[in-house]
Amino acid sequence: MAKLGPTALRTKNAIMDSALRLFEERGFDSVTIEDITNDAKVAKGSFYTYFSTKSDIIVDEFWKIDDYYHTYADKNLKRYGTAREKLLAFTRAQMRYVRDVVGNANLKILYANQTIQPGRDKIITKKERQWVKIVAGIIAEGQVSGEFRTDLDADRLANLFNRTARSVFLDWCILDAEFDLVKEGLFVAEQWALMALGSGRQGTRQ
Numbered sequence: 001m002a003k004l005g006p007t008a009l010r011t012k013n014a015i016m017d018s019a020l021r022l023f024e025e026r027g028f029d030s031v032t033i034e035d036i037t038n039d040a041k042v043a044k045g046s047f048y049t050y051f052s053t054k055s056d057i058i059v060d061e062f063w064k065i066d067d068y069y070h071t072y073a074d075k076n077l078k079r080y081g082t083a084r085e086k087l088l089a090f091t092r093a094q095m096r097y098v099r100d101v102v103g104n105a106n107l108k109i110l111y112a113n114q115t116i117q118p119g120r121d122k123i124i125t126k127k128e129r130q131w132v133k134i135v136a137g138i139i140a141e142g143q144v145s146g147e148f149r150t151d152l153d154a155d156r157l158a159n160l161f162n163r164t165a166r167s168v169f170l171d172w173c174i175l176d177a178e179f180d181l182v183k184e185g186l187f188v189a190e191q192w193a194l195m196a197l198g199s200g201r202q203g204t205r206q
Helices: 006-026 033-040 044-050 054-079 083-102 104-116 130-145 154-174 181-195
Strands: none
Touching: 006 033, 006 044, 006 054, 006 104, 033 044, 054 083, 054 104, 054 130, 083 104, 083 130, 083 154, 083 181, 104 154, 130 154, 154 181
């Protein structure tokens, strides 16, 4: 996909910002494309320059979240000495971003859309996501160092970890942000790390 120029990027972001806010206020199904473009103060045709359907906005938002994960991991994870430390640091950054930038209301929209849309090809579980690749990479590193178990391969363990993290996000949505997402996310990641300890490290904390 060609990189957008400054003007095109501003237009696309205006459409996305308006759409997500209107989805939050009125519900996804109640918002029309015309509502979005009127709110964003752009021509209706501009919508179709960047998106084919309203659901494309949801997909694009997931990729936007993934871009943050990639940037964070690339700049920050190398400072941590162990795979466990990297996994917890990444989880902390992930939970903070969702709590403070995405927000509870928008996360509900993202999850609801992915649940009700037909078909099995859902961005939330795509193996191509940076989230999946980053976690699998950390776990593979931990297996080489002896930190994490090796009876399951890194991709399988990463899938288990990501399903665990999604359960925290889902509960946060269901309970209307009743608990601290960062604190609970880190607690769950700690428990997962204990479960995934390599042989000879069972029952010990790093």
